[in-house]
Amino acid sequence: MHDLLIRNALLLDGLGAAPVHGDLAVKDGRIAALGRDLGPARETLDADGLALMPGIIDNHTHYDAQLTWDPAASPSPALGVTTAIIGNCGFTIAPCRPQDRERIMRNLTQVEGMALDVLRAGIRWEFETIAQYFSMLERRGTALNVAGFVGHSSVRTYVMGDDAPRRAASDAEIEKMRSIVLGGMQAGAIGFASSTSPAHNGEGGIPMPSRLADEKEMRALVGCLKEAGRGVFMLTKGGQTGMPLLEELAADSARPVVVAALLHNSTNPRVVFDDLDAIAAAGARGRRMAGAVSCCPLSMDFTLHSPYTFEGLAAWKPAMGLAADAYRAKLADAGFRAAVRDEIASPATFRLFNGEWDKVQVVEAARPEHGRYEQRSIAALAAQAQADPLSFMLDLALAENLDTVFTALLLNSDEDAVGRMLRHPASLVSLSDAGAHLTFFNDAGYGLHLLGHWVRERGTLTLAEAARKLCGDVVALFGIRERGALRPGYWADLMLFDPAVVNRGPKHRVRDLPANGARLTTPALGVHGVWVNGVRVADAAGTRGIDCLPGKMLRDFAA
Numbered sequence: 001m002h003d004l005l006i007r008n009a010l011l012l013d014g015l016g017a018a019p020v021h022g023d024l025a026v027k028d029g030r031i032a033a034l035g036r037d038l039g040p041a042r043e044t045l046d047a048d049g050l051a052l053m054p055g056i057i058d059n060h061t062h063y064d065a066q067l068t069w070d071p072a073a074s075p076s077p078a079l080g081v082t083t084a085i086i087g088n089c090g091f092t093i094a095p096c097r098p099q100d101r102e103r104i105m106r107n108l109t110q111v112e113g114m115a116l117d118v119l120r121a122g123i124r125w126e127f128e129t130i131a132q133y134f135s136m137l138e139r140r141g142t143a144l145n146v147a148g149f150v151g152h153s154s155v156r157t158y159v160m161g162d163d164a165p166r167r168a169a170s171d172a173e174i175e176k177m178r179s180i181v182l183g184g185m186q187a188g189a190i191g192f193a194s195s196t197s198p199a200h201n202g203e204g205g206i207p208m209p210s211r212l213a214d215e216k217e218m219r220a221l222v223g224c225l226k227e228a229g230r231g232v233f234m235l236t237k238g239g240q241t242g243m244p245l246l247e248e249l250a251a252d253s254a255r256p257v258v259v260a261a262l263l264h265n266s267t268n269p270r271v272v273f274d275d276l277d278a279i280a281a282a283g284a285r286g287r288r289m290a291g292a293v294s295c296c297p298l299s300m301d302f303t304l305h306s307p308y309t310f311e312g313l314a315a316w317k318p319a320m321g322l323a324a325d326a327y328r329a330k331l332a333d334a335g336f337r338a339a340v341r342d343e344i345a346s347p348a349t350f351r352l353f354n355g356e357w358d359k360v361q362v363v364e365a366a367r368p369e370h371g372r373y374e375q376r377s378i379a380a381l382a383a384q385a386q387a388d389p390l391s392f393m394l395d396l397a398l399a400e401n402l403d404t405v406f407t408a409l410l411l412n413s414d415e416d417a418v419g420r421m422l423r424h425p426a427s428l429v430s431l432s433d434a435g436a437h438l439t440f441f442n443d444a445g446y447g448l449h450l451l452g453h454w455v456r457e458r459g460t461l462t463l464a465e466a467a468r469k470l471c472g473d474v475v476a477l478f479g480i481r482e483r484g485a486l487r488p489g490y491w492a493d494l495m496l497f498d499p500a501v502v503n504r505g506p507k508h509r510v511r512d513l514p515a516n517g518a519r520l521t522t523p524a525l526g527v528h529g530v531w532v533n534g535v536r537v538a539d540a541a542g543t544r545g546i547d548c549l550p551g552k553m554l555r556d557f558a559a
């Protein structure tokens with residue numbers, strides 16, 4: 001007798017095969033059989049033409065902190081995600097000595113847009129090492145399956161303390177870091193993650209520690225993966241990190257390399273395609289590499305209290321880490337504004353904001369007399385006022401105690417270009433950033449957006465192709481075993497959905513974080529059921545609450 005029988009579904013195998021109509025049976029948490037006349041089950045569900053695919057494997061999340069207070073990993077399971085990879089960009093919370101907790105949290109507030117009072121009230125610090133952190137997640141349970149990277153910045157902080165964001169490491173320090181990375185791999189990490197991106201700054205605009213690593217340190221730490229014989233190297237790269245070095249790292253370690261974050265920039269439209277083509281060429285030379293792309297437009301809500309949008313600019317640095325009055329004076333300063341304007345006008349390989357003021361809008365004005373600005377672009381408002389756009393935005397914010405909420409459509413807004421990126425053979429659909437930047441945006445529903453927007457609305461991918469990109473491609477690259485495909489014997493991680501309706505709904509603000517913190521979220525549309533290891537974690541009405549924790553800590557990856 002099966003535990004569950006889902007009948008009459010359009011089965012998408014997650015590997016790209018043409019969809020077939022059929023039944024799927026689940027027993028003891030695994031897919032028992034596929035086909036017709038599979039025999040009796042304790043529970044039978046008539047799918048009535050809905051599509052059934054493997055659960056989505058979100059390969060770029062930042063749930064490291066959230067999972068310690070929210071094992072339900074809200075909102076991902078309701079959005080079809082059954083496995084989350086954490087620790088991306090190297091921003092983990094383990095290893096961490098007790099005296100470094102405050103520093104790690106303060107860095108996260110900046111680099112991942114998490115509020116300090118949320119982190120202080122929320123994080124359960126019941127660990128010091130990576131192994132202890134994984135064990136804690138396992139002990140307390142999670143709604144979805146979790147796999148974690150060893151995070152370069154945390155490893156560096158653990159070994160170098162105050163000096164981690166300041167200087168290159170000595171040979172002795174590199175040796176200590178190597179032993180921590182190897183220990184993390186032994187504890188079951190899925191790989192090693194790092195960042196060289198200038199957009200990644202800790203508190204006060206100080207670079208995140210991994211940005212201080214020289215080539216020698218990078219080679220040594222990525223070399224740990226060769227020694228472990230497992231694991232993926234993931235890097236969010238800055239413009240100065242060349243593709244030839246990354247190809248060398250892939251060749252020397254004989255491990256896959258995931259290159260992030262390849263987002264399309266309308267003011268420098270070739271650069272992501274150059275990167276993807278270089279990755280494809282490396283693939284032709286036998287390296288396993290993938291370029292992490294997003295299927296979502298990158299838009300960010302922000303206020304000038306914490307303008308992540310601009311903080312990657314060198315010219316913005318003087319404004320960071322200032323106390324309130326000094327900060328305001330800086331924003332008003334003509335020289336500061338001129339420097340920012342100049343930098344935005346100069347070419348760059350990767351930059352969040354590139355002076356597209358027509359894509360920056362006022363969402364919410366704080367003062368009633370400014371209500372007429374709402375939903376209008378800074379370009380239009382500045383033209384009307386015969387003002388410079390940057391000055392218009394800053395003056396408006398200064399007049400409103402910096403409380404004006406703006407939104408900026410930063411990258412990935414050219415849909416023809418994004419469509420080509422999604423179809424590029426070297427691309428990996430990624431970059432949800434779930435768990436981070438919660439007040440700026442929430443792309444945890446990227447998989448539903450892929451199925452609704454890119455499959456149904458635009459026809460860029462077929463359903464089978466999209467399911468493969470969300471599942472089969474990811475497990476193959478990351479070496480995740482017995483998941484990501486509808487196959488007998490595989491774990492029953494499943495999503496049942498209506499292809500005619502599936503999408504993510506409009507974003508809205510909720511206050512459900514520790515310390516009453518706010519975040520943006522999006523509801524699921526057209527999702528009828530999500531199962532993790534055979535247990536239903538979400539139905540058409542949403543998730544089943546924090547007591548439903550069937551997820552596993554994944555620690556055993558293919559070589």
Ligand SMILES: [Zn+2]
Nearest residue numbers: 062088089433
């Ligand atoms: Zn990230």
